[in-house]
Amino acid sequence: MFSIEQAKQMAKRLRASLETRDQAVPHATALELVAQQLGYKDWNTASAMLPQESPPPAITFDKPIPILRMFDEIKAREFYLDFLGFSVEFEHRFEADLPLYLGISRDGLQLHLSEHHGDASPGSTVFVPMHNIERLRDELLAKRYGYGRPDIVQQGWGQVLEVHDPFGNRIRFCQS
Template structure:
């Protein structure tokens, strides 16, 4: 297995674009609708700018039953403090994520999307930190 792709439920494409594409910097890889009045299914991805091995791929679905709002995914990320500062610098109205050092030896940035899904960006702490 080379890549696991979680599916998140979504309800509003404008909010997907504002949060995932605008705020977090994801790219929209592709979209699919069975017809003009059907729910949207799409793939988004986020590539780490300096670590090409780090890439997050998500599927967002408006289809009833595809996923339950409130799901969570952990995303391995490097240089998390820089990423967190970039997010803060945007002064996004709906999220000002903190940088947490956990008792289990990681740094984490936790975010909730507009649909209640949770994204946890995480990196191991350096030795001795």
């Protein structure tokens, strides 16, 4: 819904646009035109019905980034980077000998891996809707990873390709 202030700004922009086309109109005419565009009989009706201020912006959420627990940096890199094909976005340690917090991504999917005790529980599952699941399966099988040869399972909701990391976490890739 528009506010009175937004409607006035629309009228101001309308006047400016018409002036560039040598079609100058009084401010009152621009207000009447905006009121009609917003579905009101005239500006007096619109100004009586429109709220004084804009409503607060709607709450919106960006996509979540799952955090998975890891215990061994070398095994995590072998699984997530070498086998699954993720790339490192960032690495963070408070000091050189403290736990690693690692951000990784692949084709729009972001994951965070953490050695910090309180960040996540081992044995978590992440469900990942996707497209071209057969291509992912073929890519993973071609790597001949020593700890898993995932295959697609047909479920009632779609095709599922599940991989298990060295820390007991599961990623379920699913194509509807």
